[in-house]
Amino acid sequence: MENQTYNYAIVRSFVTWSIIWGLVAVLVGVIVSFQMVDPDLNFPPYLTFGRLRPIHTNAGIYGWGIGMIFATFLYMVQRLCKVPLWSDKLAKFQLWFFNATIIASAVTLLLGYTTSKEYHEMEWPIDVMVVILWVVFAINIIMTILKRKDEQMYISLWYMMAAIIAVAILYIVNAAAVPVSLFKSYSAYAGTNDANVEWWFGHNAVAMVLTAPFLAMFYYFLPKSTGVPIYSHRMSIIAFWSLIFMYLWTGAHHLLWTPVPDWIQTLAMGFSIMLIAPSWGSVFNGYLSMNGQWHQMRENYLVKFLILGITFYGLQTLQGPMQAIRTFSAFIHYTDWVPAHIHLGTMGWVSMICFASIYYLVPRIYGRELYSIPLANLHFWLILVGQLTWSISLWIAGVLQAGMWNAMNSDGSLTYTFMETMVEMYPYWWARAFGGMIYLAGLIVFIYNLYKTAKKGGAIAAQATVVEGRA
Amino acid sequence: MDLASIVYLGVTFGMFVIFVLIVIRTYSKKRKDEGEIAKYQMLDDD
Numbered sequence: 001m002e003n004q005t006y007n008y009a010i011v012r013s014f015v016t017w018s019i020i021w022g023l024v025a026v027l028v029g030v031i032v033s034f035q036m037v038d039p040d041l042n043f044p045p046y047l048t049f050g051r052l053r054p055i056h057t058n059a060g061i062y063g064w065g066i067g068m069i070f071a072t073f074l075y076m077v078q079r080l081c082k083v084p085l086w087s088d089k090l091a092k093f094q095l096w097f098f099n100a101t102i103i104a105s106a107v108t109l110l111l112g113y114t115t116s117k118e119y120h121e122m123e124w125p126i127d128v129m130v131v132i133l134w135v136v137f138a139i140n141i142i143m144t145i146l147k148r149k150d151e152q153m154y155i156s157l158w159y160m161m162a163a164i165i166a167v168a169i170l171y172i173v174n175a176a177a178v179p180v181s182l183f184k185s186y187s188a189y190a191g192t193n194d195a196n197v198e199w200w201f202g203h204n205a206v207a208m209v210l211t212a213p214f215l216a217m218f219y220y221f222l223p224k225s226t227g228v229p230i231y232s233h234r235m236s237i238i239a240f241w242s243l244i245f246m247y248l249w250t251g252a253h254h255l256l257w258t259p260v261p262d263w264i265q266t267l268a269m270g271f272s273i274m275l276i277a278p279s280w281g282s283v284f285n286g287y288l289s290m291n292g293q294w295h296q297m298r299e300n301y302l303v304k305f306l307i308l309g310i311t312f313y314g315l316q317t318l319q320g321p322m323q324a325i326r327t328f329s330a331f332i333h334y335t336d337w338v339p340a341h342i343h344l345g346t347m348g349w350v351s352m353i354c355f356a357s358i359y360y361l362v363p364r365i366y367g368r369e370l371y372s373i374p375l376a377n378l379h380f381w382l383i384l385v386g387q388l389t390w391s392i393s394l395w396i397a398g399v400l401q402a403g404m405w406n407a408m409n410s411d412g413s414l415t416y417t418f419m420e421t422m423v424e425m426y427p428y429w430w431a432r433a434f435g436g437m438i439y440l441a442g443l444i445v446f447i448y449n450l451y452k453t454a455k456k457g458g459a460i461a462a463q464a465t466v467v468e469g470r471a
Numbered sequence: 472m473d474l475a476s477i478v479y480l481g482v483t484f485g486m487f488v489i490f491v492l493i494v495i496r497t498y499s500k501k502r503k504d505e506g507e508i509a510k511y512q513m514l515d516d517d
């Protein structure tokens with residue numbers, strides 16, 4: 001086999017930085033959970049719930065999620081195309097620019113600068129940084145794909161390309177704004193159009209940031225971990241195209257019962273329900289790939305993370321379409337049911353796949369085996385229990401809250417005041433904070449295991465180069 | 472229905488037609504091996 005040098009040093013750096021941002025996200029998540037049960041834990045003006053919450057969401061999605069997307073895409077593209085990265089220099093620039101962007105975002109959010117558009121809070125100078133970052137990344141990945149050795153592209157490459165192209169379009173369209181000063185701009189859209197564009201962006205960010213890239217990872221790391229190919233490549237291609245076509249129309253399910261035209265809401269509802277098919281296409285493909293391999297759930301810790309991850313994805317993509325139905329939405333919208341949905345996806349699906357990917361990458365990027373498999377198993381159980389405690393308590397809270405809001409006396413007046421419904425939430429919010437602590441403990445075990453892996457044995461070469469066939 | 476909604480639905484329908492063509496192409500008997508080869512190739516490389 002021909003000699004080939006791959007750039008794994010950059011993958012290692014992205015893994016390290018995304019773990020750092022992931023830790024920040026989870027720590028701040030735990031802090032805001034406690035702020036909700038004890039308002040005295042707010043320290044104005046900087047350390048208040050209002051400022052820390054967007055730091056939590058942005059560190060989670062952009063620091064941890066996108067950081068891992070960068071790490072794994074830069075790895076997978078080299079392996080799947082069987083060629084080194086198009087430009088190592090560009091990748092290095094991307095690493096430092098990524099960290100600069102995340103730090104700039106955190107600082108401006110702490111100082112209170114915000115566009116007030118959820119998941120797009122950062123002001124226009126940071127939008128410019130994000131666009132530069134993404135273009136650099138896109139060029140490197142696309143140019144590497146163009147150099148590939150095998151003509152047929154594996155499904156992960158399809159998802160990677162879709163994510164890269166779609167995120168660029170979504171972000172730029174939603175970022176359109178008129179700057180009035182260095183830290184203030186006004187959206188280019190007005191009224192319901194603004195809301196419609198924001199949620200077209202918002203839900204497609206779910207699709208193209210929190211779904212497609214993680215499906216690319218799942219389809220790559222599952223067969224690599226089990227040693228057997230996925231069940232059906234053609235089925236994965238059909239699921240891919242149907243997912244791409246359907247997601248585009250679903251944004252307005254965030255705006256049910258609002259002044260957005262009715263037919264847009266109905267279309268969003270219809271397409272959201274149809275989304276079960278492509279989502280479960282991938283779930284079934286994953287499960288069927290395990291035919292004859294289920295014993296690996298006991299023997300191979302990587303498989304456990306991946307299969308639980310895709311199971312969370314399956315549950316998430318059943319819960320999501322349900323929430324998109326008008327009548328159901330009328331009941332749960334604005335309640336704690338929705339954060340339970342989100343964290344099933346972020347702490348379950350997204351993070352489980354990230355952890356599995358990192359464990360798979362460890363021997364490749366550190367050049368030695370994982371320090372402790374029992375610790376990896378402990379990590380698995382802690383994050384599973386932490387996540388389930390989080391989501392289950394808030395699902396119950398959401399249904400209770402909705403039931404209380406809707407309860408009426410025989411004369412048509414409301415049975416409960418808003419304050420009474422809030423007071424009822426406390427036990428569930430405590431449970432959420434407790435679940436968060438368990439999850440945080442799991443994350444610390446994971447980081448300790450990686451730290452010991454990195455420290456054990458000799459020093460690591462600055463640029464890890466690997467001979468093909470021995471990676 | 473106004474013009475905007477007709478265009479919106481028209482694009483949706485157009486995309487559906489493209490999707491059907493992709494399904495037919497992917498599942499054509501002639502392309503069976505070609506469609507599955509990538510899943511084996513991705514395993515060779517490590």
Ligand code: HEM
Nearest residue numbers: 206210253272275316317320321323324333338342345346
């Ligand atoms: C078939 C797929 C899915 C559908 C149809 C769907 C549907 C929905 C709906 C209707 C809402 C709005 C709930 C409300 O405010 O009343 C929502 C919120 C959300 N979903 Fe999903 N979901 C899906 C999959 C996912 C996945 C895989 C993730 C990944 C983590 C995710 C993350 C989110 C987030 C972050 C929000 C919150 C948006 C906000 O801040 O208001 N969803 N989803």
Ligand code: HEM
Nearest residue numbers: 026029030032033057060061338339342346347436439440
């Ligand atoms: C121990 C782990 C975590 C804890 C304790 C936690 C806690 C919280 C809390 C308390 C909120 C505010 C909910 C509200 O406003 O009612 C929140 C929101 C959110 N978190 Fe987390 N979180 C954790 C992990 C994560 C991770 C890993 C991600 C992303 C990868 C994430 C993404 C989000 C998002 C997108 C929202 C906005 C939800 C919405 O709009 O309703 N979280 N989290």
